[in-house]
Amino acid sequence: MSIAVLEPTQSPAVSRPTIRTLPAGPAALLVEHATKRFKVDRRKPPVLAVDDVSIRLERGEIYGLLGTNGSGKSTFIRLVSGLLTLDEGRVEVFGHDLVREEMAVKRLINRVSVDAAFFKKLSPAENLSFAARLYGLDPRQARRQAAPSSGGRK
Secondary structure, eight states: OEEEEEEOOSOTTOOSOEEEEEEOSSOSEEEEEEEEEEOOOTTSOOEEEEEEEEEEEOTTOOOOOOOOTTSSHHHHHHHHTTSSOOSEEEEEETTEETTTTHHHHHHHOOOOOTTOHHHHTSOHHHHHHHHHHHTTOOHHHHHHHHGGGSTTOO
């Protein structure tokens, strides 16, 4: 659903307003001034991994996050998904503040890493139990609910 907003045109020769469509409701993802630093050595200053990033994504929009190795892409995704804490800034998912409503946000999003070596060592059932605990769910109930769709793979 969208809301139409009337705006005056820039040209004095045109007397009709233009119509711009704005999405109704909260942004799917709102990140304001996200910053993350890592302390890697007591003798050195912290490494700035994510520097004052702001973005607003509306429901149904698709974005790609591009950058070289070490540019902060994975750190940014971990911040947005609640797996790391922000040093500065804020994150909202569908109007839920990540700090104040962490479990509500975690229930709305999911993240799978392509290089999660730890999770490769777990069976699918163990991965499911781990994810259930991460999201505050009962691991046994999650296994029961997933069993009909697992195809017999444990």
